[in-house]
Amino acid sequence: MKISVGHGLADAEKRLEERGVSRRDFMKFCGMVAATMGMGPAYATEVAAALTADNRPSVIWLHNAECTGCSEAILRIADPYIDTLILDVISLEYQETIMAAAGEMAEKALHDAMKKPYLLVVEGGIPTKDKGIYGMVGGVTMIEMVKSAITSPNCKGTIAYGTCAAYGGVQAAKPNPTDAKGVKALFPKSLVINVPGCPPNPVNMIGTVVAAIATVTKGAPLPELDGDLRPKVFFGETVHDKCERLPFFEKDQFAPSFDSPEAKKGWCLYKLGCKGPSTYNNCPTKKFNPLDKGVGVSWPVQAGHPCIGCSEPNFWDKMSPFYEMEK
Ligand code: SF4
Ligand code: SF4
Structure with missing residues (x-):
């Protein structure tokens, strides 16, 4: 398979090879993503192009009230290469569960990541009772963290990953003591795609991220959503x-x-x-x-x-x- 996507693919292949992931593994991964999206094998080339485009947005991934099972679903996936592939090729700039930085270094990493275009991934419900004091990171409420990321002009779209981020989930179950909410309920004017599940199937998430990146880099249409903002293809x-x-x-x-x-x-x-x-x-x-x-x-x-x-x-x-x- 011959792919012409500028320097992005070569750079990505080099990085992945250093981590023990071959070009063949990468294309196999792209084929898997294409199949998940309901496309034929030829679409793997498009997936590879989207994931390695020079102008692709980075990804900022915020955690809220949750069990982190949605992140774990990706990290524990059976194929040992897939977590490396996902975490490398989507340019994950900020993810509290797996990043090495902590404290002020982590705050700086988030601040720096927000200076350029990004896709926002939100995991977990957002506690809103008493001005959000039941969910805080580094002295900042989860409401404020998500608000500053989702309303920034550099935010190109948001994926609510997991049922808690999409609809409130277990945090919002009766009697919902922290008045937890999903992302769209709190930010109704923002572009939000829901990828629910407890946990979601990671392949649905990967397919949605690829589609969103293709929209940002190539103007491809966003996936069609149902009334609960879920991609109909999944x-x-x-x-x-x-x-x-x-x-x-x-x-x-x-x-x-x-x-x-x-x-x-x-x-x-x-x-x-x-x-x-x-x-x-x-x-x-x-x-x-x-x-x-x-x-x-x-x-x-x-x-x-x-x-x-x-x-x-x-x-x-x-x-x-x-x-x-x-x-
Ligand atoms: S057929 Fe329907 S109701 Fe029966 S086990 Fe399958 S999903 Fe459940
Ligand atoms: S079978 Fe039902 S409960 Fe189980 S993961 Fe799928 S949607 Fe969720």
């Missing part, structure tokens, strides 16, 4: 629509318990609480821990656990009790 169908247990659902064959022979034979988990019919996500087709062509090893329902609706707004309140049938 969240356009319900979990139920593509579930391998669907034929059993259609024949009224429901597993009576998790340890039953019927559950092991693949019968439907609906009567054990599965919320797949009300949940939009691509878990059955993309699965988790991607191998070649972007399809992972397994997913919760395949492993015998019902979907709990983690990519839906307010799922902690709306979808619980998790092990009872939907009413």
